[in-house]
Amino acid sequence: MLKQPILTAPHNCAECPIRHQAVCARCEPDELDALEEIKYYRSFEAGQTVVWSGDQMDFVGSVVSGIASLTQTMEDGRTQMVGLLLPSDFVGRPGRNGAAYDVVATTNLVMCCFRKKPFEQIMLETPHIAQRLLEMTLDELDAAREWMLVLGRKTAREKIASLLSIIARRDATLKPNDNPGTTVFDLPLTREAMADYLGLTLETVSRQMSALKRDGVIQLEGKRHVTVPDLIRLLEEAGDDTDGGVMA
Amino acid sequence: MLKQPILTAPHNCAECPIRHQAVCARCEPDELDALEEIKYYRSFEAGQTVVWSGDQMDFVGSVVSGIASLTQTMEDGRTQMVGLLLPSDFVGRPGRNGAAYDVVATTNLVMCCFRKKPFEQIMLETPHIAQRLLEMTLDELDAAREWMLVLGRKTAREKIASLLSIIARRDATLKPNDNPGTTVFDLPLTREAMADYLGLTLETVSRQMSALKRDGVIQLEGKRHVTVPDLIRLLEEAGDDTDGGVMA
DNA sequence: CGTTTCGTTGACTAACTTCAATCGTAGTGG
DNA sequence: CCACTACGATTGAAGTTAGTCAACGAAACG
Structure with a gap:
């Protein structure tokens, strides 16, 4: 694997490169403070698996830099990538414990993670987050459907x-x-x-x-x-x- | 086309067959009242197109009975179905004007429609609706991704x-x-x-x-x-x- | 300098599509 | 009532695309 520089995490939201695209895009300063409380950064090297399908997942989070992929694998080894996660994309599903897909770092990767339980609580109290997440999820759904045309007919x-x-x-x-x-x-x-x-x-x-x-x-x-x-x-x-x- | 009975719409939410699965599932009585204000039923016969891709869409809504399909078509006529809409499934995207796909009634179809602008307003004021819609959208995203494995690898x-x-x-x-x-x-x-x-x-x-x-x-x-x-x-x-x- | 990983290329094969003929049932009109 | 038509579905034969198996090439690493 080609050696790539390990990217460092931003120190706080103000200097975060995805501040205005990610799930926190619409947050007010006090809402950001609440998120800061429960957030931490994790780095992964290219090729590392972030989450295994079926495993317990105690966090959700955003890709800060680098690229990750969502993949499904059949018993006999056939695999299909079902999502390409770019900076600002969201990982994980509030309200569900197990991961549905493998998440693999395609390049070196930095993620901004939130502990899941407190995040779910904050989401209930913070419409700005829920609204943004809905918007992002609808965009992902559109992308997935566009990809279905590619897979099925091209x-x-x-x-x-x-x-x-x-x-x-x-x-x-x-x-x-x-x-x-x-x-x-x-x-x-x-x-x-x-x-x-x-x-x-x-x-x-x-x-x-x-x-x-x-x-x-x-x-x-x-x-x-x-x-x-x-x-x-x-x-x-x-x-x-x-x-x-x-x-x- | 085989003649099928035209299904009739329910008269109100209380007797609605999808009351507890659709986007309104978690609504309180007063929230339902707000939705009743802006809702109307539409019926379609099997084969009819509900919405054309690219067209202005001035409503969103739920499938009450029957089945509809979302399809994309390429210029040369190749088409891919990207979603199968069953009773309680949601149609349309709040916050966007144009339809991204053709919506076609596969069987006779009854839809519960909401005028789009007021629905968007109600959604801002009613977390129960936004939460439910997020949950449903996440489910659809999972279904779409499962389908990507089918299309790509099976x-x-x-x-x-x-x-x-x-x-x-x-x-x-x-x-x-x-x-x-x-x-x-x-x-x-x-x-x-x-x-x-x-x-x-x-x-x-x-x-x-x-x-x-x-x-x-x-x-x-x-x-x-x-x-x-x-x-x-x-x-x-x-x-x-x-x-x-x-x-x- | 060997080893490993990633990528390219060739020959052959399997799977699916295309083109075309035919069947069956339901609705239509004489 | 019965042919006639239309539509969906089935089946066959031939053609094409992408997959499989295998050898080889290039760059990076230790």
Whole structure:
């Protein structure tokens, strides 16, 4: 595994990078104080498992930095990634004890955790938190459903293009546009993780990556560094509606 | 299309069949009164579209009786069902104007609708509603993620068995167990709808239904009436974890 | 410099789709 | 009442896509 720097946790909410996106986004100062009381940071190295499916889970929390994945595994070993957790995403389910999925750190990861019982209590008293959590959950549901279309109906090539689009779009909103139309990013996933996300084998992922490269849809430097010369072209390859409209 | 009786709407919340499962489940009498003010019933015939993806949606609501489906369609016509809405399920998203999916009545359908703006207002003032909606949304998210495993990793035969399991399990909880181990139900979906749900072609659905019948996993009378002599066997065919444990 | 991990590529196979013919039942109109 | 049609469903044969098995390549680590 490539050595990555271990990121350090912020010292308090004021300097927290996800302060205005996470479950605490709408909290007033006094509400934040209540959360500070029950919060602690945890760091994980790439590859570490944060929670095992079925295990007792005594905390909930937010991804502060790094990427984690939610995966389900069948008895015979087939696995499907069912969620990709980016900074500000929420982990855990208030009102339930056992974890439903494995949570694995895909990169080095810092999480802001809240002890579950007190968090549930605070949530009852703090509509701002419950409202924000509802909003985030609805967004996740939309993302999951969009992914169902990818898994159920798209070809291998379209699946790869869809995944790259998502990552490219996210990076495009994060970074200011240096070159208009051109997008550059590093894949945060191994070929195997991509395969688990897309319901493919890693060989098929590799082949389709090579095909997209051969056809000029993407450029690759090393295994992970991707350049997208024409984002519209990539979206067309993904089979998404591109004709000017806002994405669904 | 087979003629079905048009179901009539309940007259008030007290006699509503979904009173204790829907978004209003935890409401106090005075909270129900507020909802009664802004509610109205709508009926749809099997096959009718309730909402078109992208359209303005000026209401939210609950399925009272019947079944509806959420579907996404690509430009070239490929469609994927992304949700199956059963009685008590919630339709629409507070805080968003456009519908993200097509909502189609699969059977005759009665919905309890709330005008959207006032509903959003009531939700802000009524934690019982927001809490229940959060809980329901988390459940739907779990269902969507379970479905991602089905779509991404299961074989055609396992997919069919998974769908039958879900319907069988639902009917088993609804009806008291007449014959222990034996489950009987009517499929609420055409072969094409099953295919759209499972990310298959209708031919493959038909072939695998025949195969499951040939192998004695299910019995068929007509196209729709299904008998499952051994539910455990069906669950094994679905590839689900059956060894005594609680389902994930 | 060997070892490990991740990725690529090739040959072959299996699973599912596509195209097409046929069946059965329910509703329709002569 | 009975053909006629429409629709859903089934089945077969051929075609395509992605999976499987296997060898090899490249970079990083100790």
